[in-house]
Amino acid sequence: MTWTDRLLTFLLYALGVVFVAALVHLIAVLAMPELAPNDVYARLSAFAKTAAGPLLLPQPLPGRALTPFEDPALAQAVCMFDLSHGSLHVRGDVDHEGFVSLSFRSRDGRIFYAMTDKSAVHGKIDVRVLTEPQLEALQEQDDEDNPPQELRLVAPQVQGFVLISALLAYPSERAAAGARALAINCAPEAIAQN
Template sequence: MRLTLPDRFFDYLPWAATTLLIAGIVHVVSVLLMPAVAPRTAYARVLQVVGDQPSGRFVMLPPAAPGAEPLPFEDPAFAEGVCVYDLSKGLLRVAMPADGEDFLALSFHSGGGRLYHAVTDRAAIKGKIDIVIGDEKQMDALQSASDEAPPQEVRLTSPTKRGFVLVRAFAKRTTDQARARERLASVNCARFDPPKD
């Protein structure tokens, strides 16, 4: 009995499909594991930049210069600062004034460097950005301790105990860089103690 071309195709089809399926699974798993197994995660790079500054303190990053960026993919049009946090020491509050005219952006990153939330100055309430960060248990405790009144701050649940907040202020022109850095100087990054009833 002679095999025709379609018969041979159907003989090899299961092997080809299995090979593609295994290759796809290996690819997806390697991409998902990369942030966890990479030796220089975004969090590790931020720790290297801020040095021995205590957790929960805002640190201004040096201006980005070609070939000497403090963090990868820096944009020299932004002044930047970072707040590294460790929620095992308590909730963290990030607060700053926002005038609505100058662009400000905050991005919240987990210990692995994954972005889990981002806001801009458009999220300001009455000219102020006020955000409290905690893990799931801390947020549940804060919610149960709160009275009926809605909270005055935005509350974020961090997926990990450790992480960092990157704050960026836009300088429209090169000459505005000093002004952008002054705006970042008003960022307050400190431990948050909920008010007692």
């Protein structure tokens, strides 16, 4: 066996090891959300189990984060939803004194829509989160002469949550930022089925 044969054998072996390691890593990363029992939805559900509207999350501390990558410069509130009981209506008045953002997330934590206070129409946020059948039922009830002004979002999963974040420039502004986050109301609403 010549040195070129040994080099080719080593390179093929090394390439095989790298390929198997990359495949195992990819499978582990993709399977983790399905296999993790204490995902972000489970942690938030346990925290907000009795809340009917938005609930202010505690100030993030090292090692005690409810959501991934919590930022201490944000006051956050959460609205849990289960669309099997009706749509979720998210609305509120926003002033342009501070930054507010909303991220609509499915049960597995993936964002399916995000918006900021800059997208508010005349200082009002009005969003309805629903399933495809609920959207069809709501569209049947719409008046063609007066189209709805609300933004309608079809959620990819029946369960999920809305994360409302308000920016604070200084730690002393936490209460005011929390009040801005809680100014966004969210409540389930039934849709009459024809």
